[in-house]
């Protein structure tokens with residue numbers, strides 16, 4: 001596919017530039033050391049009490065995780081997950097913090113999804129951007145289109161394992177309570193960025209909790 005042909009490319013290039021500019025002015029934000037993808041970490045993004053509340057909220061909704069393409073590959077994503085209550089004030093506070101930081105309208109974000117990995121559980125290598133040649137894209141293109149940025153907050157530290165790896169760049173991020181990881185799923189030109197391939201490695205000791213917000217190029221519905 002030529003660069004110009006990627007769906008939502010112009011919107012993604014515009015969103016990328018405005019988030020980049022905004023983050024550049026934030027001293028608390030550190031960019032991970034690889035030019036091939038824009039990945040940022042912000043420590044102490046969420047207070048401990050909010051993390052504790054959100055872990056309990058995840059326990060209340062967690063069911064075996066599914067995959068966006070609707071396939072049932074039992075070994076691909078073994079975690080438990082669920083959409084968090086949009087009326088929960090902690091969830092709203094998290095969403096507001098992310099929108100203030102990034103400047104991306106909350107309306108472009110999918111429901112906040114909580115995820116729990118128990119011992120041995122993982123999420124194998126995947127990209128968060130959509131494969132626009134797939135069947136599921138016929139549905140997703142009408143629901144806000146391509147994914148722009150991913151914002152994921154770790155709610156706790158894990159005794160062993162549970163790292164988020166970007167294997168194509170040899171980056172490894174250990175979970176830490178309250179740290180936000182933020183990455184652009186697109187390249188500066190707005191085409192999907194294959195370097196953003198990532199995985200949640202198996203938890204070896206402990207339990208891991210995260211909340212993920214995936215943003216779209218347009219309003220999510």
Ligand SMILES: O=C(O)CCC(=O)C(=O)O
Pocket residue numbers: 115123128150152162163164165198199200201210212
């Ligand atoms: O749990 C992780 O470290 C990664 C989760 C993830 O890839 C996602 O929510 O899209």
Ligand SMILES: [Fe+2]
Pocket residue numbers: 126127128198
């Ligand atoms: Fe992901």
